[in-house]
Amino acid sequence: MKWKLTVRYLFSVLSIVFIVIFVNLFLLIGILFYQRIDGNDSLSAETGENFTRQFSRHMSIENGQPVISDEGVQALRKFGGWLQVLDKNGNVVTNVLAPKDAPAHYSPIELVHIYKYMDDQFTTYYIGEIEEYSYLLGVKNPAEQRIIFVFNSKSFISYMSKALVGITIADLLIAMIIGLLFSIIITKPVSYIIDWISQLKERNFTVQKMKRQGIFKPVFSNLNSVSETLQAQEEERMKLEKMREEWISNVSHDLKTPLASIQGFAELLREQDVADSERMDYAGVIERKSIYMKELLDDFNLTMRLRNQEMPLNREDTRLESFVRELVIDLLNDSKYSDHAISFESNAQNVMWTFDRHLMKRAIMNFINNAIIHNDNNTEITVSVTKTGITIEDNGKGIAKEDIDQIFNRYYRGSNTENIQGTGLGLAISKDIIEAHGGRITLTSDIGKGTKVEILLG
Structure with a gap:
């Protein structure tokens, strides 16, 4: 899986490089072709060759002599050049802004030489013609320079083809090496993630640790x-x-x-x-x-x-003190509990809670019955009402520490419940009733000192 991801990623990188190379090549060819067929575009409008070819519009022949218009003189000044007009024999017949030391005659070899190369004053020459006259346009220290080279078109095309193939291969090799290294770095954690997900699928939930998490942290x-x-x-x-x-x-x-x-x-x-x-x-x-x-x-x-939260709760606003007091009185009036010491205390006379009276009575009775049946008859049981809830406390045998954490589990019977009748669901039901009302229960106990249950309603 790891190498499959690496190969796919590497193939993607090489494909992108290959596409970029050919797109750039086609763009370059397109730009050159466009410049070739449109010589008046903004890139070539101000070149010396173009200026020289178009300068003839500022010239005219009057009485057999070349004349340069005022606009032509201004154009020469703006372009930074000077002009000499030559007859068929290479003699200068007129000039505009030409330097004083400019030659008055040019031989054919001199014209060829100065056109190909700069003179000693670093002047670049351009040549144009109007009817039977020729003209030289010189620019000293121009921004553009003329480079003359000769090549064989077939050799050039062959060389460029080989160069293009070589550059493409070199670029692809470089991209392959970089892509391979980068893909290994990327695919290693990806492969690890895939293996991890497979482990989760197999229900292996062990927490994993990886040293180099990178962008996948x-x-x-x-x-x-x-x-x-x-x-x-x-x-x-x-x-x-x-x-x-x-x-x-x-x-x-x-x-x-x-x-x-x-x-x-x-x-x-x-x-x-x-x-x-x-x-x-x-x-x-x-x-x-x-x-x-x-x-x-x-x-x-x-x-x-x-x-399963399928039990409907018939909630009623109830004064907590009177509700618990009546419950304790009913217990004391029952002959089964007449021999037990059950007392009631309260410091919250006006506390109102909203709960299902029938279910809450059963929950509280389960705690009181639990305190009665698991202790001796002389055990004192105190039921208290506070602003935060209800407390049922006794001074009986207490509950072992190993039993406290499980005492609310269904059917759990502690170490002191031998010969005790019951369904084994009483305390679990009480806990479920309290939690169904959004409350919670805390239970603390010490062996030989007694047990304390606090019911805290939401």
């Missing part, structure tokens, strides 16, 4: 963030999968026990010699086990609906 940073997120989600998924398996196992176990009792006592009821009093006892056992199974399934359904 944000990409590697984002991939690391994705790996960390996916790894956390995978751990959560595994945790939930383990919990689900435990739930199924616990539900199956909890259902098998009462089902076995129901089946056994139902078989006893079919016996003919069973006394009526025994039949009533058997029927009572079957009823209790049936009620337990119904409560277990109801609790399981409730906690699943709360976790």
